[in-house]
Amino acid sequence: MPVPYAEPVDEQQDGERGLALPWADGTFPPGTLSARRAVWHDLMGLALHEATHALASDDVPVGALVVSPDGRLLGVGRNRREETGDPTAHAEVLALRQAAASWGRWRLEGCTLVVTLEPCVMCAGALVAARVDRLVVGAWDPKAGATGSVWDLVRDQRSLHAVEVVGGVREDECAAVLQEFFAARRGTAG
Numbered sequence: 001m002p003v004p005y006a007e008p009v010d011e012q013q014d015g016e017r018g019l020a021l022p023w024a025d026g027t028f029p030p031g032t033l034s035a036r037r038a039v040w041h042d043l044m045g046l047a048l049h050e051a052t053h054a055l056a057s058d059d060v061p062v063g064a065l066v067v068s069p070d071g072r073l074l075g076v077g078r079n080r081r082e083e084t085g086d087p088t089a090h091a092e093v094l095a096l097r098q099a100a101a102s103w104g105r106w107r108l109e110g111c112t113l114v115v116t117l118e119p120c121v122m123c124a125g126a127l128v129a130a131r132v133d134r135l136v137v138g139a140w141d142p143k144a145g146a147t148g149s150v151w152d153l154v155r156d157q158r159s160l161h162a163v164e165v166v167g168g169v170r171e172d173e174c175a176a177v178l179q180e181f182f183a184a185r186r187g188t189a190g
């Protein structure tokens with residue numbers, strides 16, 4: 001059975017893995033609060049764009065991406081449960097897999113994961129397992145969120161690794177994408 005993960009790109013040097021993103025002052029994330037907010041805003045825009053691709057397979061539109069410690073785009077993912085029939089094919093898991101494959105290692109220390117919807121229990125566990133340092137969240141999930149809403153696995157003192165959480169980035173836009181999806185679904189269900 002083929003392994004569904006991308007192979008690491010061996011010819012790249014460690015510092016050159018992933019896709020360079022145009023940061024204004026060359027540091028990631030920028031030191032000032034306003035500059036950081038602008039970066040989270042832009043990255044969430046990429047995650048939102050990825051989320052909309054899930055609509056083609058009637059998957060719940062959630063998008064995620066992983067940025068390396070030096071601000072390079074290492075992985076992108078969208079919810080593909082319906083498309084693949086895989087219960088673990090959440091946006092965050094797929095973005096983490098791609099990031100690990102492109103960096104050539106499973107430890108994603110110093111990395112930031114950006115996602116349009118608060119991670120579930122599985123994805124929060126994956127963030128801890130991958131040693132991701134920062135999570136940027138769009139909309140909160142009061143029913144199943146596991147990074148602050150229902151549970152908080154990434155800041156639980158018993159967790160092996162703590163993750164900084166930046167919440168509410170483009171929250172209204174991220175929530176609207178989901179609300180439109182579920183409203184349309186209710187419409188077709190009659």
Ligand SMILES: [Zn+2]
Pocket residue numbers: 090091092119120121122123124
């Ligand atoms: Zn999840």
